[in-house]
Amino acid sequence: MLINRRKFLRSSGQVGLGVAVSGPVHGLLSRATTAAQPGAAAGYGPLVDDPKGMLALPEGFSYRVVTQAGKTRLYSDHASPGIHDGAAAFPAPDGNVLVVLNHEVRGGPDDDGAVPHLRGYTWREDAGGGCTVVKTTPDGKLIWETVALAGTSTNCAGGVTPWGTWLTCEETDNDGHGYVFEVDPVDLQANRDPQPIKALGRFVHEACCVDPDTLTIYLTEDTSNPYGTVYRWTPPTGFRGRSGALKALDAGAGELAAMAAADRSGKVVADLDQADTVGTSYTVTWVPVTDRDAARGPVRSRDGITRAKKLEGAWWADHDGVPGAYLVSSFSDSHRGQIWHYDPKASSLTLTTVFAVEADGETVEAPDNIVAAPFGGLIVSTDGDGDNHLAGATDDGTAYPIARSQMGSEFTGPTFSPDGTVLFAGIQQPGTLFAITGPWTGPSTSGGDRAPARSEGPERGAQPDADEDKAQTAEGAR
Template sequence: MERRSFLRGAVVGTSAAAFGFTLWQGAASAAPAQPGPGPYGALGPADSNGILLPSGFTSRVIARSGQKVGSTSHTWHKAPDGGACFADGPGWIYVSNSEINPGGGAGAVRFSSSGAITGAYGVLSGTRQNCAGGSTPWNTWLSCEEVSRGYVYEADPYGVQSAVRRSAMGRFKHEAAAADPVRRAVYLTEDESDGCLYRFLPATWGDLSLGTLQVLKAGSGTSGSFTWGTVPDPDGSPTHTRNQVSGAKRFNGGEGCHYANDTVWFTTKGDNRLWQLNLASNTYELAYDDSLVAGGSAPLTGVDNVTGSASGDLFVAEDGGNMEICVITPDDVVAPFLRISGQSGSEITGPAFSPDGSRLYFSSQRGTSGSSSGGITYEVTGPFRA
């Protein structure tokens, strides 16, 4: 089976930051990732925020739903979900969706070069159940509606331009998006038990107003080759987009999506899998499957959002499970990186690294209350691998 090897390298510019800071290449032979010692060591006791971290790492609370962010006048949204970081001069911005229906939208927190909160504001409003999404090479945020025949909205993380609905990207139960500057495509997951994986090919790269929506076609197995078929009616009515193309491959609950160096990684929560799409060879395979873990003691369950770091590590957040973010290394080892205690009624969302790779942002969507009004957004700082 085609598997992965990685070429490690430094981050170059803001466009690299937008893709999760990884420089990866595929080719090696191994089984899907298995449990083993993580690169950061064992988790320590819970800190004052209830987070278990490896030695050398610390956490802080950035925002809480219904409360003002830092000393700003902006109230943080309910049910924080998908997120991404954007360079902002010497500082950066973290954008986070709100998975509320109706209401939705997205908010942003601005940081100085030292990590101090210098501002917070809304970047999208009046939408429905904005779950995940993704950043673009031209530094915009794609916010995805996780409702039947939902839309993708393109928002300005800097809060200057008004958000724009991108109807050409299709109407379906959107989840996440990942941009590929090589093939000039945006990959899109669909959160349905019989959902599909799509790509959108803009007529002009950098302009998502017009283009072609396609769906991945492949056999029913967990590995093989794939092709793309054009969706005749991206509006999805009366026939859903996933049912318009013969041979479209089905995925059980598409969730997170991440692109780096000719590879797309995406998760399916219905079967706790991480998939690998090898774009150079037009092949796909499993990178992780909790049912294939030796001994049945899978450290990663409730597979959900995914992002990557400069070292080539993947960080996968759990929706449920035991509220962990797990790391999957280039050597196909999976291990817990952090755990949130006392919040079993929540899920971890929106993992994203600061542009320099030294800080990881994420949210507990429902916090200790188990309610969408109790969301908490965190930052973890420490010696992440370069």
């Protein structure tokens, strides 16, 4: 995964773990190009059923179970939480990998799969969702898992930032929830005293992505009555992207606006579902949101905006050399689904992929979480009514299967290791994180333009700070 290394360096001066990283934030943002598609754009061949009943993969691919809800253990000795969803992989200063993992628990702290309420890392007492950080070896073997955020609700997807953190999204606006929170995978101390990023609004957040040049954030909303929309947050003048900067902003900082996409006649498109042809393009304007905290009702209820049923994943990447925001509309045409690409310079929204498709004996439909692949194109997790897959999608709209769930639950949170050799992905129920390896095709998987992250100070051991985590265990479990 490629990024301009001159521009986006992780901020120094971090604490917790005793680490300050100033290397390239590789593996987080990516260019989705057509230069190195797998095989002849036909995928990796038929999927082979797993005798263990977990993942069907192409010949030559294999998986490792990294975490399992209730079976593996947190560093605090609680059982690993479940209900896995969005995730992202980051480089650890010692050459290992840090995966931030959402837990989409809709109930309270006593619900199955809930994230333990640890002192200092819990926002509210009424909710069981949150995030953990999973540290693995470069090939995906578990080293430790620890709580980074608890007391939030329905943590669905999210997005990575150019400064090397994770934005986790609450997919609910019930009972005062509905915010975005920032999680730092390296500096665990930075996750203490969690606070919502109120400048990004309170609504049914699904996913987000960040323009690395302007630090503008694009956010999707997955809900109904009425359907959700796409939002754009423009940062205030002088905003600097670094860990903790977003939650320090005033609630009204920057501008939050909702998407209004218009067809060639200038008419606002009410529902993205009406498009069914790859290449369909709309002109986009942005309608300012004045009631960000939804004090007068749902933010999406205003007139003159474009909506869609089940807006899902978001990822910043190039499409045919044009940088922009990939956005998923999952329920188009009876859950067939679409992938769109927004070009901010042209203010245009273009349909790049239409599902469902038949490939290698599999029906791929209902795209959900997405990530740009290091060898080009996108990797998509699906959440449909039939079989659920990890699938690839090329820039020309071709989709191909990579894996099929045999566990009766959807795939979530696909994310590549920083060196592009391991695809981490989850199965939501009850919650399993996998590390998938195989003959990924393309020059980036052999190193490409990636450079190792540099540490300006030694890491204090190969696990979270022992005193800190023991304090969590002794004081925090409630």
